[in-house]
Amino acid sequence: MTVENLAAPQRRLRVLAAMSGGVDSAVAAARAAEAGHDVTGVHLALSANPQSFRTGARGCCTIEDSRDARRAADVIGIPFYVWDLADRFREDVVEDFVAEYQAGRTPNPCLRCNEKIKFAALLDKALALGFDAVCTGHYAKVLLHEDGSRELHRASDMAKDQSYVLGVLDERQLAHALFPLGDTVTTKDEIRAEAERRGLAVAKKPDSHDICFIADGDTQGFLASRLGKAEGDIVDESGAKLGTHEGAFGYTIGQRKGLRIGTPAPDGKPRYVLDISPVNNTVTVGPVDALDVTALTAIKPRWCGTAPAGEGAYTAQLRAHGDETPVRAELVGAELRVSFEEPVRGVAPGQAIVLYDGTRVVGSATIATTSRATAAA
Structure with missing residues (x-):
């Protein structure tokens, strides 16, 4: 079993490089092109109104990001396009995110985006257009068996490993996935230095850590704007009322801060969210060991x-x-x-x-x- 080596590819592939406008995807596209593949860059327009997503150089989903991606593609010397997947993203990621919180669950939108957008909608379109693979800037690696089957493994640099959010990929999707950043021990500082050597202006662009479609990072406010406020009770494990909330969707299991409980616990210790019931709009809190x-x-x-x-x-x-x-x-x-x-x-x-x-x-x-x-x- 071997790591697929971009530096010495077995054959020249037609590769569609998903370019978010950040440094990782730019370097990944550059490495794929340098390895001899026929690379085309594409930026995914995920919002019908990009200004509704976060502004500033954060690395995903804004007009600035599409321009950064285009400039990187020009430096690399590859064709570049913007594809509109806003409707799919709204339905499969944003609406799913809201529905999950409404049901009292805690979703991971990045994982859903990889499953439904980058390696479903994008990959299907790429294959239909004759591309062999989709390349992204994720930190993970694919190992190839002699029989042609593939395995997904953690990146060599555990500090940057992103295999968790790629765990939704099946073997067919892995067969058409390239992760140029994951097969060597490469730190983020080294990636930035490489970007600078390549003349990529995104070399010093800040990383994106927040949910891309929540412009100000206020998840509770975002959910309230879509679901409306719905006052309910905050109770302890016995069912005794301790306070009220404006929407159970604003809480996650294990949460400690922002509970708005006026009555202290009998033992004086902090209380945490133990359960969220959308049926009766109740949030149950209790001691940490109950988690x-x-x-x-x-x-x-x-x-x-x-x-x-x-x-x-x-x-x-x-x-x-x-x-x-x-x-x-x-x-x-x-x-x-x-x-x-x-x-x-x-x-x-x-x-x-x-x-x-x-x-x-x-x-x-x-x-x-x-x-x-x-x-x-």
């Missing part, structure tokens, strides 16, 4: 290759920048059942769980229910 999760079930599994058979030992990652934790997992019908060796906290329905076998990404699924050490969620 300890020992097991979970997850739905809609997607496998980066063949689905695992029987129960197995893996490590799991529960958030984009979270640590790995040892688990045992088994696919029962269409449901993934996972038990943790040690309790974990901050696990919420709607989040993705990604399973790993060493550095290999086995697959991902959406958390549906959790079992806690002290109570069932």
Whole structure:
């Protein structure tokens, strides 16, 4: 098994490079072109009104970003286009995000964007136009077997690894994916230095960390503007009312700040969100140890290759920048059942769980229910 080597490709590919306007995607496109591939750059217009997304040089979804991407393509010397995927993005990412919060779940829009936009809508269009692969600036790597099958693995630089948000890709999608930044130990400082050597103006452009379609970073305000305010009760584990809220969608499991509870806990310790019930618009809070999760079930599994058979030992990652934790997992019908060796906290329905076998990404699924050490969620 070998890493697909862009520096010495087995054949010249027609590559569509998704260029966000940030430094990572620009360097990825440059590396693919330097490797001898026939590269075309494309920027995805994801908003019918780009000004409704964040402004400033942040690396995604604004008019400035499309211009930065175009300038980078000019320097690299590749054709460049802007493709309008605003309708698909609104339906598959933004509306899904709002609906998940409305249902009391905590979604990951970046993961959904990779699944529905970059490696579904974009890839399907690319293949229809005769391209062989889509290239992105993600930090991950694809390993190629002698039989032609592929595996998704963590990036060599664990500090920049983004395999978690790529765990939704299936083997067909991996067969048409290029990640030029993930196959060498490359730090972000080195990427910026490389961009500068290549004459790319995005070399010093700040990274994007927020949700691209929430302009000011105020998730609660964004949701309230679409769902409206809906006052409800904040209660403790016994059901006693402690305060009120203006919308259960504004809370996530494990949240500590902004609870607006006037009555202190009997033990004087902080309280955390334990449960969100959209049915009666109630938020339940309690002590931190009540967040300890020992097991979970997850739905809609997607496998980066063949689905695992029987129960197995893996490590799991529960958030984009979270640590790995040892688990045992088994696919029962269409449901993934996972038990943790040690309790974990901050696990919420709607989040993705990604399973790993060493550095290999086995697959991902959406958390549906959790079992806690002290109570069932």
